[in-house]
Amino acid sequence: MSTLGSFIWSIADQLRGPYRPNQYGNVVLPLTILRRLDCILEPDRDIVRELAAKYDNPNRLRIEVKKATGRSFFNTSNYSFANLLADADGLADNLTDYIDRFSPDVDVFEYFDFKKEVLALEKAELLREVIMSFKRVDLHPDVVSNADMGDAFEYIIRKFNEAANETSGDHYTPRDAIRLLVDLLFAEKDVDLSEAGIVRTLYDPTAGTGGMLALAEEHLLLQNPDAKLSLYGQEYNPQSYAICKSDLLAKGHDATNIAFGNTLTDDAFKGRQFDFCMSNPPYGVDWKQYAKAVTNERDEAGPYGRFAPGLPSTSDGQMLFLLHLAHKMRAPEDGGGRAGIVMNGSPLFNGAAESGPSNIRKWLLENDLVDAIVALPTNMFFNTGIATYIWILDNTKHPDRKDLVQLIDGTAFWTKMRKSLGSKNRELSEDDRAKIVRMYADFADADPDYSKLLRNDEFGYWTITVERPLLDDDGNPIVDRKGKPKPDPKKRDTENVPFSYGDSTAGAAGKAEVIQAYIDAEVTPHVSDAWIDWAKVKTGYEIPFSRHFHKYAPPRPLAEIDADLEKQITKILDLLHEVEG
Template sequence: MSTLGSFIWSIADQLRGPYRPNQYGTVILPFTILRRLDCILEPDRTMVRELAARYENPNRLKVEVKKATGRTFYNTSNYEFANLLTDADGLADNLADYIDRFSSDVDVFEYFDFKKEIQALEKAGLLREIVQSFGTVDLHPDEVSNADMGDAFEYIIRKFNEAANETSGDHYTPRDAIRLLVDLLFAEKDVDLTEDGIIRSLYDPTAGTGGMLSLAEEHLLAENPEAKLSLYGQEYNPQSYAICKSDLLAKGHDATNIDFGNTLTDDAFKGRQFDYCMSNPPYGVDWKQYAKAIKEERDSAGPYGRFAPGLPATSDGQMLFLLHLVHKMRAPEDGGGRVGIVMNGSPLFNGGAESGPSNIRKWLLEKDLVEAIVALPTNMFFNTGIATYIWILDNAKHSDRQGKVQLIDGTSFWTKMRPSLGSKNREISKDDRAKIVRLYAEFEDADPDHSKVLGNDEFGYWTITVERPLLDLDGNPVVDRKGYPKPDSKKRDTENVPFTYGGASAGSAGEREVIQTYFDAEVKPHVPEAWIDWAKTKTGYEIPFTRHFYKYVPLPPLAEIDAALEKQVAKILKLLREVEA
């Protein structure tokens, strides 16, 4: 729990009455951002005002401010928290002036409709009290680190959404899950990241409040303080966007790299590719309202478009973000790109052969893009206890990983949280994280209970249609004009035949031979009159994660089961006798 966040949220008690609890965030969040930026600007405020008097052109002023302060943003107002209260009658107008005089890249207050909120506070007689309270909090990065500031924002958002009975987990991902994703994303190229003068780019299409971007940068700078990581992101929730952008502004990043909007329908970085991409897209979110635009893009973009491999069901858009991220990976000839994405279990296996999800898996595996999938502990996220998985993709795999996928069962690597936060009562500790990363680095089956390395073909299968003849009243098969037996649709069946059945190693190229071998061994002995309708054969791919780590637990002996039942029956009879008495 964030102590700072708790303190800032306590200021919301002053809003009680004119504001309902579910409205507190509309005041607390923008004021927190404003105070953070105010503290950052304070040391150079006089210098910036002098520069503003000298340079009227905003572009020239921005260049001069950057040279003088190292910052990409500024404010030219004569007001600040330190002097806003000196003019009590003009407080609302002066605060509005302060907001208006930020450089154009600081658009975050528009997304809170903050000026409207200022007028509402003034009308309620609360504006002076709120400004005074925030003025006592020192939020300069020297006093409050970026990590602590991020924790504070997330705490405030969670409290706000709890009050509004909304889903806080839609807006951010637990830090422990992000740290594991970042460690895995950078693990394969950690050596490269220590090079002098290294410059890399990182992109998050569902940036939320910027937690993933911030922790990725923290990881890289810990490895190489001289490294430069350019951060890019897009976010469609106005409040989350504002927090993310202001957080990166405070760290000196280019604010134009963070854009507002729906990534699926309006890619803000069209044509751009990145060294690293990461995302925790919303689970099970319906995309029917975007379906027309997405399908039109797929049809017009052709085979190289981002949604060309297939479309998932409109009830769940996770795999759309997966395809989008793959589209954003830097090309192999330019050094390659890596992707880390957190999803629930459905993208592993939903959809039958040649359905949209299956075709997406087929494309990913045949392109050899999937490097590793890690099962996370349940109860890891704030708003759900379901199973979740980290997928790591790479379009320039190390030679020993080519043609293979590593599955890691990390469900047992967790530490109990006290107290819990919503549905989250487990966390991945530093030691837990190290164990999972070590399994990934070892890339072998030395610990088969937790790590398995499988060939891409081991996830492929054919769905075959098995027909049986339609019989006449006399018991003889009904035949068509060519003398072939007609199939009985009521007896029609399908079978899934793995690419690797019987030890086959030819992959999809062995279709005819492997299917026939399977049919002769598994079907024909039981229904000798059956045949395969080859025209209906479909190719599918699934990743049955749980099946690969399933452990058979034999049932106890029958005598032991009988004894246990007799014991329970005796207890029940005793209770019944007591009731009758």
């Protein structure tokens, strides 16, 4: 639990009465951001006011402020937390003036509709008391680190969403899961990232409050303090967007790199590609309302568009973000890119052969873009206990990893939390994380119990249609005009034939040979009159993760099962006797 977040949230107790608990966040979140920015700007406030009096042109003023303070944002108001309370009667107007006079890139308060809350607080005679409470909190980065500030925001959001019966997991990802994703994302490029003065770009299309971007930057700077990581993101939740953008402003990043809007329908960075991409998209959320826009984009963009490989079911849009990330990786000829995404289990196997999801997997695997998939422990996230997986994509794989996918079963590597947070009662300790990353890095020496290397074509299969003849009343096959037997729809069957059947390594090219071998061995010996309809053969791809790590457990001895049944029957009879007695 964030101590700072708990303290800030306690300020919300002053709102009891005029505000309901599920409305506290509308006041607490923007005021926390405002106080954070206020503390950052305070040391240079007089300099900025002097420059504002000298330069009327906003662009010139921004340049001069940047030269004088090193910051890209500023505020030209005569008010701040230092003197807002001096004019009791004009507090609301003065606070509004303070908010209005931020530089144009600080648009975060618009997304909270905060001016409306200022008027509501004044009407409830709470504004002075709340401002006084926030004035007592020093949120300067020298006092409260960026990491602690992030924890505080996440705590506040979680409390806010609990009060509103919303799912906090829709807005941020647990830090331990992010750290593993970041470790895996950078693992293959760690040597390159240590170069002096290196500049790299990182992009998150579902940025949330910016937790992934922040931890990725922290990881890189720990390795190389001279490195520069330019952060980019897009977020469609107004409050999360405001927090993310203010966090990057506080760290000195270019806030214009954080965009508001729906990534699926309006890509704010169209035409841009990045060195690293990462995302934790919503699971199982339908995209019916965006289906027309997404489908139109696919049709208009043609074979090189981001959704060209296929579209998933409208009931779950995860794989749209998977395609989006693959599209956003820097091109191989420009140095290549890597992407990491957290998803649930359905993108591994949902959809039949030649369905949208299967075609997406086919495109990723046939283009050798899937580097590794890691199964996470269950109960890792705040709003779900289901199985989740980290996918790592890479379009410039190391030569040893080409045409291979590494599957890592990390479900056993977790530490029990002292206190649950929603559905989250397990976490990845540093040791847990290190073990998983080591397995990824070792690669060739993979432990078969936890790590397996598979060829891309081992995930492919053909769905074949097996027909049997329709018989007349005398048991003779009914034939068509060409003398061929007509199929009996009631006896029709479909079967999946793996590309690797019979230890074949030919992949998709072995279609005729492998399928015929399957028919000869698995079908004809049992139904000699059966045949395959070659016109109906479909190609599919799935990643049956659990099957590859299945451990056979022999059934219990019958005597042991019988003994347990006898015990239970005895208990039931004893209970019945008590009721009757």
